[in-house]
């Protein structure tokens with residue numbers, strides 16, 4: 822059952838799963854939490870996605886925004 826040619830997940834060297842992002846991942850999230858925020862992932866079929874610092878910030882802002890929509894308007 823061991824697939825020797827399968828890519829090895831090196832925990833020390835996780836990359837961000839957002840498409841076209843090559844940054845080092847800092848946090849991991851379940852796909853259901855992030856799929857509404859980021860529409861493109863390198864692999865859309867995974868249950869957990871890793872986010873880099875930058876994308877985590879975006880995620881954080883977005884979830885905050887959703888929770889407190891009328892508290893703080895996103896200024897353009």
Ligand SMILES: [Zn+2]
Nearest residue numbers: 837842873876
């Ligand atoms: Zn990223």
